[in-house]
Amino acid sequence: MSDKIKITIDGKAIEAELGQTILEAADAAGIYIPRLCAHKDLLPIGSCRVCTVIVDGRPQASCVKPVMDGMVIENDTEELLQHRRNIIDMMFVEGNHFCMFCEKSGNCELQALAYRFGITAPQYPFQFPEKDVDASHPDILLDHNRCIMCARCVRASQELDGKNVFQSIGRGFDRKIGVNGEKALGDTDMDVNDKAADICPVGCIIKKRVGFETPYGERLYDKEPIGSDIEKGATA
């Protein structure tokens, strides 16, 4: 088989396989491209644009762009870092993210990306939007204040759980995650053991009665930045 091709990321020549996305090829080569809506178990949708890289001079979402022989890719540049910071900043001001009392804090991918990018305060004015909290489900809390519209839960419910619990509804600033039930999450067939209950990168979908399980200092992103596992080649 001659499926192996060569691409270049930040000047480093790496081997990739036809059919891989740029993100997958980079992961396998131990190069971390920041991402938020992409998840290894889910089909990519290229929604958050955090994984944008420059491919042969053009910006492309690396989670959906397949590799092609001879691609020259820029990932770790000052310009892209600023672009990614801007996206993360916007997510912080467009929601109500209270890290200090969020159970996901320390294990949150949005927060971890902000740490990795060295964001000390968002540069945009806070919107403080009015959002609902859906506590109707006996085991799961759905807090729209923390939602970043990555649609991981939508895909996980369909692709992994064979259900259709979540869907995006509304447009623009009013876009939100809706549930496929009479009124609220408690009316759906969502189960606490569903993959969709674990897939949320932020604290929007969290399990009840878990609380602050891991002590401060031992949480996922307390000591090492997000992506360190990929850079060490753990998933290669």
Add this chain to the structure above:
Amino acid sequence: MGKPRVATTSLAGCFGCHMSFLDIDERILDLIELVDFDRSPIDDIKHISQRCAIGLVEGGCCNEENVHVLYEFRENCDILISFGDCATMGGIPTLRNNIPLKECIDEAYRDGVTVYNPKNIVPQDPEIPLLLDKVYPCHEVVKIDYFLPGCPPSADCLWAALTALLTDKPVELPYELLKYD
């Protein structure tokens, strides 16, 4: 030339950040060698007496007094630092930002389940600063030079930032000191 002066204040915060500041423990003795304190809850000086090198602001702006104090700090400090999540992002006080001010006041003074207020009075004394429509992080009111997030920022974080500033080094927090919680 005298030692650089440092002023600190707590606006719409809980003083937790100042407590964290005191958590630098015996290093405060080293700090006293390096700086003089001007207006601060630590020495209870009420107004900034002369030009300060560094101003540390805890808490965001929830009332007009907070804004006046923040203006005083901006006018008199060369470098102004927001420290803590309330100063940098608004923090817990911004939970009221989705609720109309009248509803907040009614809940606090009239309708709350534990309120005893037979004359149905809402405090109106001119001594009491008026509330702002919303709670604002400091950088939405004045220019802020540095941000130290955290609820509270750890003593090490504050120490790292202060010593970097006082020794003319860039303020770059190591990864494990940048925390939002």
